[in-house]
Amino acid sequence: MDPITLIRVLALTSLLTCVSSNTSSVSGTSTSISIPGNDVSPCSNPPTVLRLSDPPYENYFYSDCLVDAQAVVTSPLPESNLSIIGPRLIVAWPAGNSGVCAFFAPQSGVNGSLGIEIVNSTDGQALQPVSMKANGSQYPSVGISGVIRFNASATLTVPLLGSIRTIRDFTEGPSILVPEIQMAIHISSLPEGGATLSRLWLDNITTTNFGFIPRKSSQGAAVKVNKQTLSFTPGDYVFYADFNYPQLTQLNASVVLNSASQGLISQQPDQTTSLSFLSYTDKLLAGAWRFLTYFGRDSMIAALLLQPVLSDQAIEAVIGAVLERINRTDGSVCHEETIGLVLPLMIFYISISSQLYLWGLINPTRHGVNYPSAGIWKRYLRTEKSRDYATYLNEKNNITSAAPLYDYKMVGFLAVSEATSADRR
Numbered sequence: 001m002d003p004i005t006l007i008r009v010l011a012l013t014s015l016l017t018c019v020s021s022n023t024s025s026v027s028g029t030s031t032s033i034s035i036p037g038n039d040v041s042p043c044s045n046p047p048t049v050l051r052l053s054d055p056p057y058e059n060y061f062y063s064d065c066l067v068d069a070q071a072v073v074t075s076p077l078p079e080s081n082l083s084i085i086g087p088r089l090i091v092a093w094p095a096g097n098s099g100v101c102a103f104f105a106p107q108s109g110v111n112g113s114l115g116i117e118i119v120n121s122t123d124g125q126a127l128q129p130v131s132m133k134a135n136g137s138q139y140p141s142v143g144i145s146g147v148i149r150f151n152a153s154a155t156l157t158v159p160l161l162g163s164i165r166t167i168r169d170f171t172e173g174p175s176i177l178v179p180e181i182q183m184a185i186h187i188s189s190l191p192e193g194g195a196t197l198s199r200l201w202l203d204n205i206t207t208t209n210f211g212f213i214p215r216k217s218s219q220g221a222a223v224k225v226n227k228q229t230l231s232f233t234p235g236d237y238v239f240y241a242d243f244n245y246p247q248l249t250q251l252n253a254s255v256v257l258n259s260a261s262q263g264l265i266s267q268q269p270d271q272t273t274s275l276s277f278l279s280y281t282d283k284l285l286a287g288a289w290r291f292l293t294y295f296g297r298d299s300m301i302a303a304l305l306l307q308p309v310l311s312d313q314a315i316e317a318v319i320g321a322v323l324e325r326i327n328r329t330d331g332s333v334c335h336e337e338t339i340g341l342v343l344p345l346m347i348f349y350i351s352i353s354s355q356l357y358l359w360g361l362i363n364p365t366r367h368g369v370n371y372p373s374a375g376i377w378k379r380y381l382r383t384e385k386s387r388d389y390a391t392y393l394n395e396k397n398n399i400t401s402a403a404p405l406y407d408y409k410m411v412g413f414l415a416v417s418e419a420t421s422a423d424r425r
Contacts, residue, residue, distance in 0.1 A: 338406070
């Protein structure tokens with residue numbers, strides 16, 4: 001492998017993922033953590049796991065024959081800006097561009113005093129697979145589980161169950177939430193002393209589950225349900241997140257790379273594992289966790305830079321994804337696809353309703369939430385109800401369908417910009 005090609009691999013995978021210097025990549029067998037209803041069938045190949053450490057963020061990746069997922073734990077450091085960095089757990093799935101998120105706050109009220117972390121299970125792994133039968137669905141409910149540790153009493157302040165874009169719009173925007181989505185989250189107690197949050201998607205088919213169970217070996221750990229809020233005593237808790245959505249087929253590192261580049265797997269295991277996590281039989285994805293979906297421009301540039309090391313199957317996945325999403329009227333390439341559950345923010349810019357504040361799900365002082373007036377909220381409900389974004393836009397065109405939609409504006413704008421720059425040169 002020549003140095004220029006190796007530099008291409010390292011540079012591109014660093015752009016596609018949040019790779020840091022502290023990484024570890026492991027392939028090995030996995031023993032499921034005890035979760036009610038969990039019935040995991042062993043995969044023929046061991047799972048691939050990867051940890052990327054960039055404090056205050058810890059990233060964990062898990063892939064096997066059942067599911068591909070990423071977990072991100074945020075725990076503030078002493079020097080962290082506490083106005084924007086707080087205790088948070090995210091689980092993201094490439095399938096459906098979906099995920100869950102939980103914000104936590106210290107019950108003591110002292111900002112910065114709560115620390116959270118994922119700890120290894122008894123078999124030494126941070127994440128384990130979850131697979132349960134989903135009633136009324138042709139797909140099992142699959143996901144991951146792990147053990148999260150609280151160093152002090154904590155309250156789950158804001159749960160988010162839906163699209164990655166929903167989570168990103170809240171975490172990176174002005175704390176935007178749509179009540180129709182938030183109020184669909186149901187919290188219930190579990191016989192084991194834990195609690196689960198569940199939400200039926202607006203397609204009325206897919207359900208996302210997000211649960212917490214006190215770890216048996218953790219003395220004093222307990223979950224308390226108080227209306228729409230969960231509280232935790234200090235200790236260790238098994239968490240799990242799953243949903244009954246069709247999964248993608250990942251290309252492992254040996255399949256993504258061509259025969260002449262197989263040596264990179266042992267030379268740069270973290271980089272090639274990162275690339276594999278974003279590579280699937282029908283498309284390559286933009287970076288985790290904040291995007292995790294198809295971006296035409298990124299895919300084409302990535303394929304061009306990585307062509308010397310990519311396999312024919314990986315290149316075909318890129319070309320096939322581009323051709324499947326091309327605009328048949330003018331030949332322009334799709335920039336981004338819209339799938340899963342997404343907030344219609346381009347239609348109406350709205351924050352959380354006062355009812356969520358009464359439930360204690362949000363603290364306006366901490367999160368800077370602006371509440372709409374009753375009149376604005378009623379007009380919003382009457383005109384532009386929040387629903388599955390693709391379904392909503394199809395309905396605007398009198399089409400009853402949940403088929404994905406595609407955005408062509410960015411690539412077209414890029415082409416015009418490049419042409420203008422060329423003229424200036």
